[in-house]
Amino acid sequence: MQSQMIDRDTGVQVVLASLREVLEQSGEDVPADLTEDTVLVGNGAVIDSLGVVSLIVEIEQRLEMDYEISVTLANDRAMSQRNSPFRTVGVLADYILTMIKEG
Secondary structure, eight states: OOSOOOOHHHHHHHHHHHHHHHHHHTTOOOOTTOOTTOBOSSTTOSSOHHHHHHHHHHHHHHHHHHHOOOOOOSSHHHHHOSSOTTSBHHHHHHHHHHHHHHO
């Protein structure tokens, strides 16, 4: 059972805050211009595949701690989609909201 819902802006902010945390923890420079269009996987990505895994864990933990929302983002559905739900910050935020609603 989900304790509360979040809106898209909050979803984007959760992804951005988590992305900054992952970049800082990995010793990478945090780009000043992170937006919902920031690429997470593929050409021009700001993190590598290990970074994506760390990002997913960070987002799941942040949602649990800050919003009492328990969601699993890396699942069979995510991995089988033709277009990755992890492409950009905005796409990932939309995917998170979908997963929460279906929770």
